[in-house]
Amino acid sequence: MALNPTPGLPPFEYIKPASLAEASAFLAEHAGEARPFMGGTDTFVRMRDKAWHDKFVVDVKNLEGMRNITFDPQNGLTIGAAVNMNQVAASPFAQEHYPLLVEAARSVASYQLRSRATIVGNICNASPAGDTLGASILLGGVLHVYGVDGERDEPLSEFFHGPGKTNLKPGDIATAVHFPLPPADAVGRYIKLNRNNDGDLAIVGVTVLGYPDSATASGFRFKIALASVAPVPLIATAAEDILANSPITDDTITAAAQAAMDASTPISDTRGSAEYRKLMVRNLVKRAVSDVWGKLQG
Ligand SMILES: Cc1cc2nc3c(=O)[nH]c(=O)nc-3n(C[C@H](O)[C@H](O)[C@H](O)COP(=O)(O)OP(=O)(O)OC[C@H]3O[C@@H](n4cnc5c(N)ncnc54)[C@H](O)[C@@H]3O)c2cc1C
Known part of the structure; x- marks a missing residue:
């Protein structure tokens, strides 16, 4: 046998x-x-x-505040660490003010898995393929942490150091993730490329958040995070700069997509080769930025 x-x-x-x-x-x-x-x-x-x-x-799931999800119109959304992804996706506050986070959460595996899986667990696990990490970073997420030296906040933009490697230390417990109010009129898009629709991890994940910004030459700011193409969630800063500094045209979007592809450093694994991943970064960044640009134009 x-x-x-x-x-x-x-x-x-x-x-x-x-x-x-x-x-x-x-x-x-x-x-x-x-x-x-x-x-x-x-x-x-x-x-x-x-x-x-x-x-x-x-098991810290039932400790105080871990299962709360709260919204303050001045300060934003706070999601307790034990709030599962279905609960986030069903929250009227998340749906109205953070649809990008909801879109990312809904892309994770299956409904059944999302009734257990949490956004904080996705963050603390720090997989480069984590679907909600890009949205969490671009939306300015901050992890509330309780540690042996007391409480502290960890901005997610500086939290990830490699697969499974974060700023968390022995004795640390993330109690919640907090998101400030998104910029006015912000819209977003998460595109996940996977091998099937049955809960596979991302071969490539592209998160884009865009909003009007009078401080840029283009009049808009686009933030772009890439999953599964680097050891940590990759912020495509060169692509973001192109979209900030030139009028938004097809050529500008194509140049930004190329810059995102150039910045990515994927590996080959069972889900896809490095070459395929790089090419799909270019395709999907172009598609996601175009989608966001379309939404911004109403
Ligand atoms: C069948 C299957 C399909 C999957 N598909 C996807 C997918 O499509 N996309 C995706 O991104 N992921 C996927 N995953 C991975 C997993 O479901 C996610 O990473 C999920 O968000 C983890 O959340 P959790 O609450 O279950 O984490 P847990 O398993 O509870 O914890 C994960 C890690 O984070 C640490 N951690 C958790 N909570 C805390 C805390 N409060 N403080 C400090 N450290 C903490 C744990 O110690 C552990 O190291 C899949 C997993 C399975 C089994």
């Missing part, structure tokens, strides 16, 4: 602390062998696959 290559989860201890302070102290004391989790859709799969070997999984 053939052996099952993934027979199930290895033994681990389930820890349910009563407070953030208790959870943080436990995680710091057991650095390297304990991990907090939210939906567990990365955690338990990676443990089953023997890529992660944690002795302790620390």
Whole structure:
């Protein structure tokens, strides 16, 4: 009889602390062998696959504020770490003010998976293919973190250092992600290229946010983030500059798409070759910027 290559989860201890302070102290004391989790859709799969070997999984989902999603018309949207992606996508506040985040969340896997998977888990997992990272960065997201030295904020623009590598330290627990109000009249688009419609990771993901900006020569600002084409979510700054500095025409958009392709440094893997990914960056940036430009023109 053939052996099952993934027979199930290895033994681990389930820890349910009563407070953030208790959870943080436990995680710091057991650095390297304990991990907090939210939906567990990365955690338990990676443990089953023997890529992660944690002795302790620390359940912080039910601690204070973790399941709240709140909107303040002056300050923006705050999504508790344990709020799942379906709850974000169903939030009237998110739909009205942050449709780009909703579009990105809805692109993740299946409805079933999104009833467990969280945006904060997607961020903390720091996969270059994470679908919601681009929108979270472009919308000015800030992670609220509780650590052994107290609370702090981590702007997502400086949070990612490589696959699975972030500013989080042992003992840190992300409690929420906060988004300020988007710029006036901002519109966005997320295009995900994957091998099928059944929950595959992105071969390439292109997030674009655009809005009027009187400070630029073109009168508009476009922000562009690329997934799955670099070790971290890649901000295509050269492409953004082209779109800020020249009138928005087909030629300008084509030049920006080329600059985004030139900036990307993908690897080849089972989902696509590096060459294919680079070419698709050019195609999809052109399409996403054109879509956003069309929406900006009403
Ligand atoms: C079948 C399948 C399909 C998938 N498809 C996609 C897809 O299409 N797109 C995509 O982007 N991802 C996909 N994923 C990956 C995964 O679902 C996402 O990354 C998800 O957002 C992770 O959220 P989670 O709440 O389940 O994270 P968890 O598994 O709970 O945690 C993930 C990581 O973040 C850390 N972490 C979680 N919460 C905290 C916290 N509060 N403080 C500090 N660290 C924390 C954990 O320690 C762990 O290292 C898929 C996974 C599976 C199993």
